[in-house]
Amino acid sequence: MGSLFRSEEMSLCQLFLQSEAAYACVSELGELGVVQFRDLNPDVNAFQRKFVNEVRRCAEMERKLRFLEKEIKKDEIPTLDAGDNPDAPAPREMIDLEATFEKLENEMKEVNANAEALKRNFLELTELKHILRKTQNFFEEEEHSIVDDAQHALGVDDSRPIASQAQPLQLGFVAGVILRERIPAFERMLWRVCRGNVFLKQAEIESPLEDPVTGDQVNKSVFIIFFQGDQLKSRVKKICEGFRATLYPCPETPAERREMAIGVMTRIEDLNTVLGQTQDHRHRVLVAAAKNITVWFIKVRKIKAIYHTLNLFNLDVTSKCLIAECWAPVVELDKIQLGLRRGTERSGSSVPSVLNRMETSEEPPTYFKTNKFTSAFQAIINAYGMANYREVNPAPYAIITFPFLFSVMFGDAGHGLIMFLFGLWMVVREKQLLTVKDAGEIWDTFFGGRYIILLMGLFSIYSGLLYNDAFSKSFNIFGSSWRVTDDFPIYGPNKSTIISHIQLSPNSTAFQGDVYPFGLDPVWQLSGNKIAYTNSYKMKLSIILGVSQMLFGVILSTFNHRYFKNTLNLFCEFLPQVLFLLCMFGYLVMLVFYKWIYFSAIERNSNCAPSLLIGLINMFLFTYPKAPCSSHTFYPGQQAVQTLLVVMAVLCLPWMLLVKPFILRWQAQRKIGGSMHHRSTRQVPKVTNINGDADDAAEEVVHHDDVDIIHIHKEKEEEFQFGEVMIHSAIHTIEYCLGTISHTASYLRLWALSLAHAQLSEVLWTMLFRIGLSMNGYHGSIIIAGVFFAWACCTIGILLLMEGLSAFLHTLRLHWVEFQSKFYTGAGYAFQAFSFAQIMEFKTDD
């Protein structure tokens, strides 16, 4: 937990890895997942890097695995996911893996090719079977008509010999099978091309057939085309070919057809047994592969990740060792050393790997070590912007303030309880629920924020009890301090009528004088002036909470200033800022407490208590009117104190705006004078470097480069632009001053949403549930069940989900804008560790 206040301390490290040990070392680091490697050859193309061949081999292996996976899925064989995490295999094992996959793939392909050929054969035979069956009908019909025709012709002209009669009836025909959806176009084209001189009969095949290549089920139709002459025949055949119809030989006499049909049936049966055997073989191969496929995938991905990482490394001149640069958290350095040692031992290399810490002026990445509880809160903060390196992290404070501010808006013990129970359920069943994959984005969001939901529910119960509000009803736990007395305002003016809106006044004798011990007195729930009463209370509360949170934010900025040793900011930013806030709204908060304590309905006339808002406005106008009693002063000497406060607040403006830029300019001018002198002395060693001998030169050049970098770096600092700093300061000042006012007003949303929530739940109760409750007789019991259902749905849907989301968003805004703007920069970049665990997770997401 302690590490959450600031991000982890990082250090840039240089790794010298023996070429033979590099693989094992990187594999160990991948398991640890605590280093972020930097790309040392950003200018080199992806395909010109050193280990590109290995990466390619891995890609090839992955392709084969994907192929196998697809086949396994096609056969609906369950894959075994035992959740084990094998180590990355040694490079020499890669060849074995490759060989295994190659063998499997070839076997699979062979089986597939066989199966496809068999299936095609099967399809052809089935189609032929259908053709024979269907054409039987065609021919029978045809026979009748032909015979009829023939007889008719004979009747007309007896003198012609029968033989010559039979001649023109010598119709040719082709029979085949075609996709059903192509029939209309096929028919139309046949008609056009053959000018209506063909006769097409078609019948649908009822059962869908399996396409041997894709495995899809397709609907087909049998057709038979009668035509006359060879020219038409060739045309018809061409069209059939064009429409991908398969033609089958079909014998002309029924006897031959029957014989053929019998032959086809026996062949189909034979084929079926062969097909069954092929399927069995395929199934066996796939089941064997399915057992290992997850493990193989993990192994190959690990190898690929390792080689990808190795590609980022620099090759030493002697090419005996690889040089890597990485960011690593300082606390993990020991672990990394240990991992490196293990890796070196595993690879059997004698020379140990070396880890050097480097000095750098570069900004390190931001890394927070979170656990399952804090990660959700950290995610909320990161969504606004990744913290700068070692900046104060708002997340630990948000753990409490976030659910609390939420509950101020969502204050209802009943709704809070439901939310709490939902959160509790998710937390308790965490382990089982974690294993559920692909449950949808919405569920993932809720589940990810389960601890937030739990806390929000808990806090809502608390503030609901304070507001004494559960489903818009109050509990009378300690006994109300109001009694029905003679002047209880339940009666109208002539004491005979009962008025519906009770106006409670603490001045009446109905009030017993002692205060309800915890939260709001339940009697207010009945009163007509409840809203007026709670508004005043909640409004003041919002201002108090808001100002305290902002003040806390400003105070947090001192931790930043002190940590980064920025005394200038402490005096020129923090001090005026905190003064400005306290002089205006700190004073207002003080007045709120003063008014609460000093004025009460009984002792001093609170009707005539000074108004806070008017008082604040008058404070800035320096007017102190005597006329209405609500603009009187709170205490003697108020005018002097307030004048002083306003003057101080106004003085803070130039302090914030001007002091820092001018001090910076003064410092810059002094530095320029110093560095001019400094630069002239540096020329000397450079000259000697060039004159040095060759061996030294290489080393010296590096050194010289380093000097240059520092030099450039310094020069960058020296380039002081007063205008820029001034504008920056002006923007900052304006933002802060306007922000203080608008942010304070913005906190009033705490009151507004709380009011809206309470009113909405009251409306639901009176408009829905009360209808059911006020029913008499037996039918009332049925109606109340229906009404309860509607009421419960609305409560869950509107009040819990929609209102909860809206309160959540407003809380988010209060944290991001109102709170964090006081101290948080959020311009860092995240630490992206090289971690197998993350790579695997990402891959399974794909």
Added chain:
Amino acid sequence: MESLTFNIDNGYLEGLVRGFKCGILKRDDYTNLVQCETLEDLKLHLQSTDYSNFLANEPSPLQVSTIDDKLKEKMVIEFQHMRNHAVEPLSTFLDYITYSYMIDNIILLITGTLHQRSISELITKCHPLGSFEQMEAIHVASTPAELYNAVLVDTPLAPYFIDCISEQDLDEMNIEIIRNTLYKAYIEDFYKFCEETGGATADVMCEALSFEADRRAFIITINSFGTELTKDDRAKLYPRCGRLHPDGLAALARADDYEQVRAVSEYYAEYKLLFEGSGTNPGEKTLEDKFFEYEVKLMVNGFMQQFHYGVFYAYVKLKEQECRNIIWIAECVAQQHRTKIDSYIPIF
């Protein structure tokens, strides 16, 4: 007014096509691609672009034809997705884009059957965007009239074909004439459609189609030298919706050699530049490449305006150019013929 209502029907698709456009390879990508030693390198680099895993499931060794197929497949999938989500009049507009591919396919099939090639072999060479149901039965026809009556009458190309029916038989020359007549009718029809649509669509598309028409006129003229095509017949093939119409076309109809064509282009500032920059010597770009370059420029400009259909046309054309570029580079890499590898046409 158009900009108010455009997004109701077409907002999603325009956003989509602009997103697709961002995936078009940049100059940097090409400089990297050119450095590839093998097709595997090419695949590796394309993986880091918008193409990502489009070749991941292809076993090595890679063939250029596989790359070509996959490139086309990707483009067709994108196009079909847009076509399936489109409503009138955008859907008609997108259909118009496919007609040019249909014409190419028909011509390819007729030429193929003329040379006794098997239809199944030819079908694989057809562009998938221009395939239609009756396409494969095209070899039943032996005369243009038959072609029309049997095959084309049901396709959207039927009205374009009316002018060709009178041709006697299908030989090389006539096929070429049919192609150009079809194109002429198609471009003019498309032009008319875009004009009727109006607004920014008309602005962008009319410019693009005028250029297309003029390019065809120039190419037809240049290719006709030394063939038996008469000048009258030639003049009939010019699409009459470009900037050359009517004076330039009349001049082109009279041209006898390349120099005269060039003289015609002198009158048109943008074409003059193209003719001046081109040549057949090594180091110079061919006129065809110049035309392509100009087309790419026009298409890129098409994306400058919003709320019009031209972006879809432009995207298809740019993607086509990109495919040509990648295939060119892939061929050069595969054949180890690196001297001309740089003559691709970068888009952005």
